[in-house]
Amino acid sequence: GESVGLHLPTLSVQEGDNSIINCAYSNSASDYFIWYKQESGKGPQFIIDIRSNMDKRQGQRVTVLLNKTVKHLSLQIAATQPGDSAVYFCAENANYGGSQGNLIFGKGTKLSVKP
Amino acid sequence: GAGVSQTPSNKVTEKGKYVELRCDPISGHTALYWYRQSLGQGPEFLIYFQGTGAADDSGLPNDRFFAVRPEGSVSTLKIQRTERGDSAVYLCASSRGRHTGELFFGEGSRLTVL
Secondary structure (H helix, E strand, O other): OOOEEEOOOEEEEEOOOOEEEEEEEOOOOOOEEEEEEEOOOOOOEEEEEEEOOOOEEEOOOEEEEEEOOOOEEEEEEOOOOHHHOEEEEEEEEOOOOOOOOOOEEOOOEEEEEEO | OOOOEEEOOEEEEOOOOOEEEEEEOOOOOOEEEEEEEOOOOOOEEEEEEEOOEEEEOOOOOOOOEEEEOOOOOOEEEEEOOOOHHHOEEEEEEEEOOOOOOOOEEOOOEEEEEO
16 A cells, blocks of 8 residues: 655664654655654654655754655754754644545654664 | 543443443544544544544444534543454544645543453
């Protein structure tokens, strides 16, 4: 079936370095993508979103890149901090006419930040 | 409270029993969602409410699962005749409306079916 997936299940980076978390999606009809962060024992927390009419969007210390040609999404975190350690999920929506909160989540990438 | 509140935080039950999980969304949020998350997996959509009505219940796995939101605020997810495969964390989220994927999640209710 069509679903969002991830290239790497775990990622370890040094504090202060930049992190790049990748995501592949297979549903070409998806037009809205979101990144969530989930810390242990907590619910997912919204980070940033991007619509298919854009290829880049920046937030505070984060940048999301969308490459529709190869159906690839990435999250870049600048100057990674210990507080960034968490599992990161990409999610997609192709629910035309319905709710954009009806999301298909990938399996997640665990980011570990070494001090 | 300021965030989405879910109760109970943990529920252990026996196979075949009935379970109710409660969600209190952020005040003023019209959209409410239930997701289910199994260990090591991403959340899986179950149902979406806009106001009092279930606008999309396409994610409910079978007719043992049912959810209500009678006054457009608090929601209850009801699971009948629980099975071991129902064990998971049930997450509730709310948002300002259906045109955003910025969901505010609660901490979840962990259900264990023995």
